[in-house]
Amino acid sequence: MSTFKELGLKPEIISALDALGYEKPTLIQEKAIPQILSSTQDLKAFAQTGTGKTAAFSLPVIEQIDIDSKKTQAIILSPTRELAIQIAKNIAEFTTHIKGFRVTAVYGGSSIENQIKDLKRGAHIVVGTPGRTVDLINRKRLILKDVQWLILDEADEMLNMGFKDELDKVLFVTPEDKQTLLFSATFPKEVEAIARNYMHNPIEISAGQKNKGADSVNHEYYLVSEKNRYPALKRIVDVNPDIYGIVFCRTRRETQEIAEKLIRDGYGADALHGDLSQAQRDYVMKKFRAKTLQILVATDVAARGLDVNNLTHVINHKLPDQIENYTHRSGRTGRAGNKGTSIAIVTRRERGKLSPIERILKKKFVQTQIPSGKEICQNQLFRLIDKVHDIEVNETEIKEFLPAIFSKFEDLSKEEVIKRFVSVEFNAFLSYYENAGDLNNDTGSDRDSRGKRRNDENMTRFFINIGRKDKLNPARLIGLINEQGIGNNVDIGQIEILDTFSFFELDKNFTQETIDAFGGDVDFGGRNVNVEVTEKKRSGRGGGGGRKRRSGGGSGHRKGGRRSDSFESKGRSGNRGFGRDRNTRGRRSGK
Numbered sequence: 001m002s003t004f005k006e007l008g009l010k011p012e013i014i015s016a017l018d019a020l021g022y023e024k025p026t027l028i029q030e031k032a033i034p035q036i037l038s039s040t041q042d043l044k045a046f047a048q049t050g051t052g053k054t055a056a057f058s059l060p061v062i063e064q065i066d067i068d069s070k071k072t073q074a075i076i077l078s079p080t081r082e083l084a085i086q087i088a089k090n091i092a093e094f095t096t097h098i099k100g101f102r103v104t105a106v107y108g109g110s111s112i113e114n115q116i117k118d119l120k121r122g123a124h125i126v127v128g129t130p131g132r133t134v135d136l137i138n139r140k141r142l143i144l145k146d147v148q149w150l151i152l153d154e155a156d157e158m159l160n161m162g163f164k165d166e167l168d169k170v171l172f173v174t175p176e177d178k179q180t181l182l183f184s185a186t187f188p189k190e191v192e193a194i195a196r197n198y199m200h201n202p203i204e205i206s207a208g209q210k211n212k213g214a215d216s217v218n219h220e221y222y223l224v225s226e227k228n229r230y231p232a233l234k235r236i237v238d239v240n241p242d243i244y245g246i247v248f249c250r251t252r253r254e255t256q257e258i259a260e261k262l263i264r265d266g267y268g269a270d271a272l273h274g275d276l277s278q279a280q281r282d283y284v285m286k287k288f289r290a291k292t293l294q295i296l297v298a299t300d301v302a303a304r305g306l307d308v309n310n311l312t313h314v315i316n317h318k319l320p321d322q323i324e325n326y327t328h329r330s331g332r333t334g335r336a337g338n339k340g341t342s343i344a345i346v347t348r349r350e351r352g353k354l355s356p357i358e359r360i361l362k363k364k365f366v367q368t369q370i371p372s373g374k375e376i377c378q379n380q381l382f383r384l385i386d387k388v389h390d391i392e393v394n395e396t397e398i399k400e401f402l403p404a405i406f407s408k409f410e411d412l413s414k415e416e417v418i419k420r421f422v423s424v425e426f427n428a429f430l431s432y433y434e435n436a437g438d439l440n441n442d443t444g445s446d447r448d449s450r451g452k453r454r455n456d457e458n459m460t461r462f463f464i465n466i467g468r469k470d471k472l473n474p475a476r477l478i479g480l481i482n483e484q485g486i487g488n489n490v491d492i493g494q495i496e497i498l499d500t501f502s503f504f505e506l507d508k509n510f511t512q513e514t515i516d517a518f519g520g521d522v523d524f525g526g527r528n529v530n531v532e533v534t535e536k537k538r539s540g541r542g543g544g545g546g547r548k549r550r551s552g553g554g555s556g557h558r559k560g561g562r563r564s565d566s567f568e569s570k571g572r573s574g575n576r577g578f579g580r581d582r583n584t585r586g587r588r589s590g591k
């Protein structure tokens, strides 16, 4: 293993790296730095987030920047505002001892005028998101004709986000003889096309195996029924009292909903997604970095560029639609020499999605049992005991109270005192999980037939524009309704599947929520789903897959929606001050 000095970097940079605590180069740095310093050949690097790629491309560029020239000599494109800011911050740190060095970040969602002012002052390196960069090029405020280095960071993500035209533009307006450095965690065909069309005979380097997830990450999956997805998430969090992680969701709506449930259940959690203003997002990230929050619930896009190295867990509440995104998600943990765990919560139907991910990772997911109430209690209890054991005692503050306290405990043995303290802290938690069922044995079907049939007046009948020809059946329809996350404990009534359209009934209290849930871009087998309220059926004849109705009969009603079990959802988690809530008597879950 070489040192940064041996790689050929100047003393000003080395001293900055020392101050940052970078002792030795990472693998990608060891490979990229001498290559970029010694050759102008284009370079393609396979590198995950967390491998030290930012320093790998920026240090050799910084080394070669002509500080006496005010011209922009390097442009770095990154997929998100957060990542652009992070890269610019890293570069500023690397160059603190290089007098006159200037780096500027340009990104959307922030005043373009201020960024123009910054650019006017001169920037040796500009870091930008593709949209804002092109905007500034078009306004002739960002001049790239003297650029010697073009760096595409997280190229796969930029293309995923639809920035192909912007990349084309920047590649086009920068000089032909520049050196292009392309960093990507995965190399789907769109990224290969960029390399083929715009790069000259690029040398390939890798921070590990091509497309392989970081070795420091364990991949686990938990098999659940749809209705147990959230209770399972809670248990995973509860069994890991010191969890510091991100729960990934596919949509903004799902993100908001899961965050709200976690907050309501007493966890230190919050949501990060695109519907929040920039100020709100900054606030959430600040809290997460400061560890005021233990859990960040986020969409893929919002979490990009989040520079947090010590995450213990990444949890896929639902797997991403594009499997490549799994590597991005799991790459958020196991960074900078730490170990991490990436968890997928999947239903039987979703289990098939794991194999293609395993092929990319070249690693197997380990099926893990959802922890029992007893295991959770044990972990929480021992964490409490360790905390008590290791707490720093502030003798001067408590000194004056101690004699009175000791005299109150005079009649109790040490064992009795310990038992009582533990009980005070722990009784509520114990009773919460006392009768917790086994969530592992409830994975077969997403239905719940326990729901009592309600009267027809309590149901709204909906028309849906998909039917048997779209391969819809009652189970799939229930699955589709479940996926929209409509309320808690929602009864689904009669279902009728016809050839090209269908009907279903649902608790009328959720009528508007159902319309809203299906109002966005819901897709089923490539068709855009449309749902409307329709008139109640009068006769008992069900068409197609529908069942005959018995008047006031008990058959046919299923629980749908996010039917979180009342036992699991009403209590308070142990992760934030467990045991302090006196309303957490456990109730039999009936499982």
Ligand code: AMP
Pocket (backbone or CB within 6 Å): 021, 022, 023, 024, 025, 026, 029, 048, 049, 050, 051, 052, 053, 054, 055, 307, 309, 335, 336
């Ligand atoms: P990156 O892959 O660039 O996002 O880097 C991941 C994290 O590792 C960042 O927080 C860096 O500050 C840190 N890092 C990068 N290189 C080194 C190094 N050689 N030694 C210690 N930490 C590093």
